[in-house]
Amino acid sequence: xxxxxxxxxxxxxxxxxxxxxxxxxxxxxxxxxxxxxxxxxxxxxxxxxxxxxxxxxxxxxxxxxxxxxxxxxxxxxxxxxxxxxxxxxxxxxxxxxxx
Amino acid sequence: xxxxxxxxxxxxxxxxxxxxxxxxxxxxxxxxxxxxxxxxxxxxxxxxxxxxxxxxxxxxxxxxxxxxxxxxxxxxxxxxxxxxxxxxxxxxxxxxxxxxxxxxxxxxxxxxxxxxxxxxxxxxxxxxxxxxxxxxxxxxxxxxxxxxxxxxxxxxxxxxxxxxxxxxxxxxxxxxxxxxxxxxxxxxxxxxxxxxxxxxxxxxxxxxxxxxxxxxxxxxxxxxxxxxxxxxxxxxxxxxxxxxxxxxxxxxxxxxxxxxxxxxxxxxxxxxxxxxxxxxxxxxxxxxxxxxxxxxxxxxxxxxxxxxxxxxxxxxxxxxxxxxxxxxxxxxxxxxxxxxxxxxxxxxxxxxxxxxxxxxxxxxxxxxxxxxxxxx
Amino acid sequence: xxxxxxxxxxxxxxxxxxxxxxxxxxxxxxxxxxxxxxxxxxxxxxxxxxxxxxxxxxxxxxxxxxxxxxxxxxxxxxxxxxxxxxxxxxxxxxxxxxxxxxxxxxxxxxxxxxxxxxxxxxxxxxxxxxxxxxxxxxxxxxxxxxxxxxxxxxxxxxxxxxxxxxxxxxxxxxxxxxxxxxxxxxxxxxxxxxxxxxxxxxxxxxxxxxxxxxxxxxxxxxxxxxxxxxxxxxxxxxxxxxxxxxxxxxxxxxxxxxxxxxxxxxxxxxxxxxxxxxxxxxxxxxxxxxxxxxxxxxxxxxxxxxxxxxxxxxxxxxxxxxxxxxxxxxxxxxxxxxxxxxxxxxxxxxxxxxxxxxxxxxxxxxxxxxxxxxxxxxxxxxxxxxxxxxxxxxxxxxxxxxxxxxxxxxxxxxxxxxxxxxxxxxxxxxxxxxxxxxxxxxxxxxxxxxxxxxxxxxxxxxxxxxxxxxxxxxxxxxxxx
Numbered sequence: 001x002x003x004x005x006x007x008x009x010x011x012x013x014x015x016x017x018x019x020x021x022x023x024x025x026x027x028x029x030x031x032x033x034x035x036x037x038x039x040x041x042x043x044x045x046x047x048x049x050x051x052x053x054x055x056x057x058x059x060x061x062x063x064x065x066x067x068x069x070x071x072x073x074x075x076x077x078x079x080x081x082x083x084x085x086x087x088x089x090x091x092x093x094x095x096x097x098x099x
Numbered sequence: 100x101x102x103x104x105x106x107x108x109x110x111x112x113x114x115x116x117x118x119x120x121x122x123x124x125x126x127x128x129x130x131x132x133x134x135x136x137x138x139x140x141x142x143x144x145x146x147x148x149x150x151x152x153x154x155x156x157x158x159x160x161x162x163x164x165x166x167x168x169x170x171x172x173x174x175x176x177x178x179x180x181x182x183x184x185x186x187x188x189x190x191x192x193x194x195x196x197x198x199x200x201x202x203x204x205x206x207x208x209x210x211x212x213x214x215x216x217x218x219x220x221x222x223x224x225x226x227x228x229x230x231x232x233x234x235x236x237x238x239x240x241x242x243x244x245x246x247x248x249x250x251x252x253x254x255x256x257x258x259x260x261x262x263x264x265x266x267x268x269x270x271x272x273x274x275x276x277x278x279x280x281x282x283x284x285x286x287x288x289x290x291x292x293x294x295x296x297x298x299x300x301x302x303x304x305x306x307x308x309x310x311x312x313x314x315x316x317x318x319x320x321x322x323x324x325x326x327x328x329x330x331x332x333x334x335x336x337x338x339x340x341x342x343x344x345x346x347x348x349x350x351x352x353x354x355x356x357x358x359x360x361x362x363x364x365x366x367x368x369x370x371x372x373x374x375x376x377x378x379x380x381x382x383x384x385x386x387x388x389x390x391x392x393x394x395x396x397x398x399x400x401x402x403x404x405x406x407x408x409x410x411x412x413x414x415x416x417x418x419x420x421x422x423x424x425x426x427x428x429x430x431x432x433x434x435x436x437x438x439x440x441x442x443x444x445x446x447x448x449x450x451x452x453x454x455x456x457x458x459x460x461x462x463x464x465x466x467x468x469x470x471x472x473x474x475x
Numbered sequence: 476x477x478x479x480x481x482x483x484x485x486x487x488x489x490x491x492x493x494x495x496x497x498x499x500x501x502x503x504x505x506x507x508x509x510x511x512x513x514x515x516x517x518x519x520x521x522x523x524x525x526x527x528x529x530x531x532x533x534x535x536x537x538x539x540x541x542x543x544x545x546x547x548x549x550x551x552x553x554x555x556x557x558x559x560x561x562x563x564x565x566x567x568x569x570x571x572x573x574x575x576x577x578x579x580x581x582x583x584x585x586x587x588x589x590x591x592x593x594x595x596x597x598x599x600x601x602x603x604x605x606x607x608x609x610x611x612x613x614x615x616x617x618x619x620x621x622x623x624x625x626x627x628x629x630x631x632x633x634x635x636x637x638x639x640x641x642x643x644x645x646x647x648x649x650x651x652x653x654x655x656x657x658x659x660x661x662x663x664x665x666x667x668x669x670x671x672x673x674x675x676x677x678x679x680x681x682x683x684x685x686x687x688x689x690x691x692x693x694x695x696x697x698x699x700x701x702x703x704x705x706x707x708x709x710x711x712x713x714x715x716x717x718x719x720x721x722x723x724x725x726x727x728x729x730x731x732x733x734x735x736x737x738x739x740x741x742x743x744x745x746x747x748x749x750x751x752x753x754x755x756x757x758x759x760x761x762x763x764x765x766x767x768x769x770x771x772x773x774x775x776x777x778x779x780x781x782x783x784x785x786x787x788x789x790x791x792x793x794x795x796x797x798x799x800x801x802x803x804x805x806x807x808x809x810x811x812x813x814x815x816x817x818x819x820x821x822x823x824x825x826x827x828x829x830x831x832x833x834x835x836x837x838x839x840x841x842x843x844x845x846x847x848x849x850x851x852x853x854x855x856x857x858x859x860x861x862x863x864x865x866x867x868x869x870x871x872x873x874x875x876x877x878x879x880x881x882x883x884x885x886x887x888x889x890x891x892x893x894x895x896x897x898x899x900x901x902x903x904x905x906x907x908x909x910x911x912x913x914x915x916x917x918x919x920x921x922x923x924x925x926x927x928x929x930x931x932x933x934x935x936x937x938x939x940x941x942x943x944x945x946x947x948x949x950x951x952x953x954x955x956x
Contacts, residue, residue, distance in 0.1 A: 001672035003645040010528035029524025034644025043629040055629040059636025064911035130900040243903035247893040385945035396943030
């Protein structure tokens with residue numbers, strides 16, 4: 001059993017996004033967080049001080065732990081932003097802004 | 100002695116008095132830095148003072164902050180980053196240069212910066228500005244940390260969450276201590292360091308002191324790498340500070356912090372203790388800041404907060420013994436400059452308390468200087 | 476459609492907001508329903524993304540018939556133009572103004588109009604302004620999570636977060652999960668994850684049966700709710716989820732991500748019983764300790780709060796004229812209570828915006844439901860509780876403020892040697908709560924570690940707003956008619 005089977009999903013045509021340069025398959029409608037989770041990726045940010053890995057925590061846009069850089073724009077909440085075909089998703093380090 | 104008010108000024112009074120050999124009790128109805136100190140940016144500025152008694156106090160304070168930084172600098176996030184005042188028009192620059200000349204005569208270090216040099220000091224500054232003046236003596240601390248560390252370093256007995264309800268006076272009229280909601284604290288000297296609430300404390304001793312709140316908002320951005328190096332503000336800020344108007348005034352003041360966020364001020368309005376959020380003020384601050392630093396357009400504001408500067412009608416603090424009440428001293432009404440002026444104020448109060456001659460003439464700061472107006 | 480109908484802005488399209496929308500629209504009010512979601516439903520009825528083509532979304536839901544009724548009602552009102560639904564609108568503040576044209580609140584001429592400012596879309600770089608004669612806040616709640624060593628590891632998620640990604644994205648964070656903490660949310664999360672194919676090795680709940688027996692009187696007032704609980708028990712058994720009552724998580728382990736958790740039984744004093752620690756390998760820990768109301772917009776409007784929640788009267792009115800609140804923002808109590816409150820709020824708003832009073836005789840049923848469910852939720856809130864001494868388990872090295880990476884040790888030092896005795900001073904001295912989330916995630920944890928009350932901080936704007944948008948608003952609104 002998996003969640004798609006449980007709700008008898010007939011998903012639209014998959015597409016690919018890039019995460020840190022490698023291609024990942026995505027289903028239409030999923031957020032960046034859901035796409036990364038489905039690919040087994042659980043961390044896509046490192047913290048400012050400790051350089052520690054972080055990913056989704058609250059899942060509803062409140063905690064800002066899942067910040068990620070999408071198409072060059074830092075500090076996007078992966079749990080809110082839908083994945084678009086060809087999106088360039090990159091692990092965000094620190095503030096996400098260039099020094 | 101009893102110091103009423105555990106903000107920045109009260110903590111500095113406690114520190115210098117303790118170092119002068121006095122036993123100090125620091126009492127506050129709230130926590131440490133719970134009033135205006137906790138709502139401030141922590142500016143230690145000489146640049147925004149016109150020549151006169153306040154500038155003398157600022158220069159003394161800057162020197163003392165530098166000394167304190169030797170022992171507490173890291174703990175209080177002391178940063179001698181310098182201030183950069185910019186003018187957008189040639190006329191503005193002329194006025195700024197005139198102000199700087201007067202300040203220089205009073206002992207302030209000033210460095211004229213022409214238009215072409217501005218961006219080497221602040222690479223992200225907007226193009227097209229007429230020029231500016233760099234003030235290397237301007238610095239910054241994290242105000243709550245500063246108040247807490249100075250209070251601790253003083254060794255004073257800290258009584259937070261304790262409300263002073265009366266200033267006790269003997270038959271001869273002299274101060275005997277304070278009554279609080281949890282018992283009396285007896286001492287031959289009481290220092291009113293209650294900031295914006297200094298008028299209330301003065302009234303508890305039976306004397307008027309017309310301290311009024313002047314509200315200010317601060318915007319805090321998302322954390323950024325260090326893009327704003329100095330405290331940067333527009334030349335009109337000095338005029339706003341000196342203004343007597345009750346109406347809203349805003350002039351952009353922008354600075355980076357060690358922790359990452361950029362702080363944006365400054366607004367001034369006299370609306371009593373109104374804590375409600377004002378979208379027009381916030382919009383005006385955002386507009387001013389993005390004019391100075393266009394890159395801020397895409398930067399997000401995470402938080403806004405407000406505080407109440409303790410305003411006295413002539414913009415000078417009340418500092419020194421109150422001739423109307425023997426044993427009562429005041430150190431309040433520093434408006435938006437209390438963090439910076441705290442060290443000098445503490446030092447002067449300690450000198451007055453121990454019977455020495457204060458190193459600055461306290462006459463311009465006399466607490467009873469408003470008496471005639473109050474009765475008129 | 477009459478041009479003279481008053482406009483009510485309902486913020487939030489969960490159960491409370493939808494019930495309010497339908498009640499108000501049925502009584503001659505035009506409703507602008509403003510919500511951050513891409514579809515109506517809120518957290519409780521969060522729908523799978525349409526692109527995923529779910530043909531049986533109800534497999535992940537409870538009380539589906541209620542949802543169908545709300546959905547049908549909304550569709551009808553959208554079709555007849557009484558309701559406008561603005562999706563992906565993230566409200567950052569609500570402004571009171573006096574420039575709204577049209578019908579004033581007649582029985583209170585002092586009541587001002589309102590402008591709702593919202594950021595658009597997932598990018599949130601532009602804003603719009605929506606004008607209304609009244610505002611109804613149905614902003615819901617977010618999850619409270621108390622810190623423990625290892626809680627910042629990837630793979631540790633909030634219980635609600637795991638559920639949101641499951642319901643909305645039809646995805647699981649891993650294969651082997653532990654669900655832990657306290658509160659009624661843990662049951663649907665554990666059964667939901669299990670039904671969707673995760674191996675849920677344990678449900679770790681710090682409350683125990685005795686906590687419920689002690690509150691049996693208030694709980695007995697809602698037998699349907701108890702039956703719902705029994706249904707969960709059967710499902711947990713079917714999915715072979717080991718239920719560990721009066722247990723707590725001591726630590727989450729892992730280097731770059733979660734690898735296992737240690738749990739232990741709680742003794743009568745609320746501390747872990749020595750010798751009961753048990754290590755459970757897992758790649759997901761879904762953890763939660765209850766919910767906290769979203770009150771930022773209400774606070775910004777000057778509405779009075781009662782503790783963490785917006786204070787309302789019998790009609791769900793706040794103390795600011797023209798502003799109503801319903802659902803979790805007025806106190807956490809579940810979807811059924813939110814529906815009752817939303818209904819009452821919508822009725823009141825419709826009546827008041829037309830200058831009349833709601834008919835008390837006609838609102839007794841919803842009001843009775845509200846009374847009964849409030850008592851029930853108070854009973855639940857008392858029964859479900861984190862371990863009495865949870866803060867002792869937070870080691871000094873543990874990061875308590877996730878955004879600013881402030882450790883428990885730093886918080887303790889602020890209290891112990893710098894004299895901080897309240898949450899605001901702790902925050903100012905340590906930066907705990909000053910980051911992106913503005914303390915929403917750490918406020919309870921920091922307060923607990925500091926040993927002071929969790930007084931809610933003022934958080935405005937309610938969402939981060941680009942300075943350029945503030946400086947040059949793109950949202951000059953057309954006047955409401």
